[in-house]
Amino acid sequence: MKIVIAPDSYKGSLESSEVAHHIARAFKDVHPELTVIQKPMADGGEGTLDALAAATDHKRQSIRLTGPLGDPIDSSYLILEDGTVAIEAASVLGLTLVPTDQRNPERTTSYGLGEAILDALERGYRTFMIALGGSSTNDGGLGILQALGLHVQGKQGKPVGSLSKDLYHIDSVDKSTLDPRLEECTFRVACDVSNPLTRPNGASHVYGPQKGASEEQVNQLDEALGKWGRLLNEDNMETPGAGAAGGLGFAFLTLGGELESGAKLVSEAIKLEESMKDADLLITGEGKSDEQTLYGKAPAYVADLAAEYGIPAILLSGSIEGDRDQLRSTFMSSFSIVPNIISLEDCMNHASNYLYDTSIEIARLWGHIVER
Numbered sequence: 001m002k003i004v005i006a007p008d009s010y011k012g013s014l015e016s017s018e019v020a021h022h023i024a025r026a027f028k029d030v031h032p033e034l035t036v037i038q039k040p041m042a043d044g045g046e047g048t049l050d051a052l053a054a055a056t057d058h059k060r061q062s063i064r065l066t067g068p069l070g071d072p073i074d075s076s077y078l079i080l081e082d083g084t085v086a087i088e089a090a091s092v093l094g095l096t097l098v099p100t101d102q103r104n105p106e107r108t109t110s111y112g113l114g115e116a117i118l119d120a121l122e123r124g125y126r127t128f129m130i131a132l133g134g135s136s137t138n139d140g141g142l143g144i145l146q147a148l149g150l151h152v153q154g155k156q157g158k159p160v161g162s163l164s165k166d167l168y169h170i171d172s173v174d175k176s177t178l179d180p181r182l183e184e185c186t187f188r189v190a191c192d193v194s195n196p197l198t199r200p201n202g203a204s205h206v207y208g209p210q211k212g213a214s215e216e217q218v219n220q221l222d223e224a225l226g227k228w229g230r231l232l233n234e235d236n237m238e239t240p241g242a243g244a245a246g247g248l249g250f251a252f253l254t255l256g257g258e259l260e261s262g263a264k265l266v267s268e269a270i271k272l273e274e275s276m277k278d279a280d281l282l283i284t285g286e287g288k289s290d291e292q293t294l295y296g297k298a299p300a301y302v303a304d305l306a307a308e309y310g311i312p313a314i315l316l317s318g319s320i321e322g323d324r325d326q327l328r329s330t331f332m333s334s335f336s337i338v339p340n341i342i343s344l345e346d347c348m349n350h351a352s353n354y355l356y357d358t359s360i361e362i363a364r365l366w367g368h369i370v371e372r
Helices: 016-030 048-055 089-093 111-122 142-147 164-169 180-184 203-207 215-236 244-254 262-269 272-276 298-307 324-328 344-349 351-371
Strands: 002-005 035-038 058-066 072-080 085-088 127-131 151-153 172-174 186-190 258-260 281-284 313-317 333-336
Touching (some): 002 016, 048 262, 072 111, 085 089, 089 111, 089 127, 127 262, 142 244, 164 215, 186 262, 203 244, 244 258, 258 262, 262 298, 281 298, 298 313, 313 351, 344 351
Parallel strands (some): 127 186, 186 258, 313 333
Antiparallel strands (some): 058 072
8 A cells, every 4th residue: 555645734733744644654553564654745836946955856056145135145946856946936035034113015136146147157057946825025126137137227327225115216128138047047936826017906005915015005106116117027027927927927927937837837847646546545634724725825735636547535734724615625524633632832832743633533443444
């Protein structure tokens, strides 16, 4: 018998590789004869590099680059076995890198992400996987494109900076100065939202407030992104996903990138489907599950893939809320690791123990059903 364990992370407590490890340990403790395949997953947000690192042959390349507030930070990207460079926006310009009292999207930049791409170009790589989730920026990729050579000017030819607030002063752009090596590149971009660049459903209005923007800033940034979009490529402004990560989706469309499901990109990189072909059970999960899990989240993608091979899928998450009937449309059954009424702090601090204990019970039940 064979089971595949492919969870996302329990954000704030366990990485996806740790979740997979504890579930696998429980199943092996109950059924030593089992073949257990661990395939930690991610959907293109924070933790994507960790999931890829846990399940693929790779090299980690350290790099010092510009952080979201303009200060130097230490970061890294992965070079996968096939030569694909995987870069995670969250580890370069993520919201968690900005102290709560300094969160203001006018004062953040995506420049460091462009520097990471430039570093990989210098090393000879031309194929990229970009995970966009978790950004702190709202600059429409201004910083990225400047790092890659885009010439941006204000009125009377004045130079323009790379913070989001500098969008207010842009008068012209010159795409001919972009690094010519970009023409040789392929960008596959993990993007699980459909927001356009601007207007009520755009980057500034939908995501600006959670990054610290006031109502006034939201309106100003939306207007500035509109002008920025028209200067670069107006046709891409309404493309679903252009507004992802503060408009970084738009920047990668400008570079000829393709916006794709993050879960799909990760699953392909870790060869998830290949591991499922003769499996008897799939277990997946995430920190908190509800109806939204069914829309672009890694557990639902994994379960749908398992269904193609007739494999039942179990959802094992930190907590489960909302309409379980909707979850049953995709998962055979769903479980929360929370044993009783406890505080969030207690659950976070003891997640590994609760996860292992719940997995033991599932393993025992599953074994009894299979034996019958």
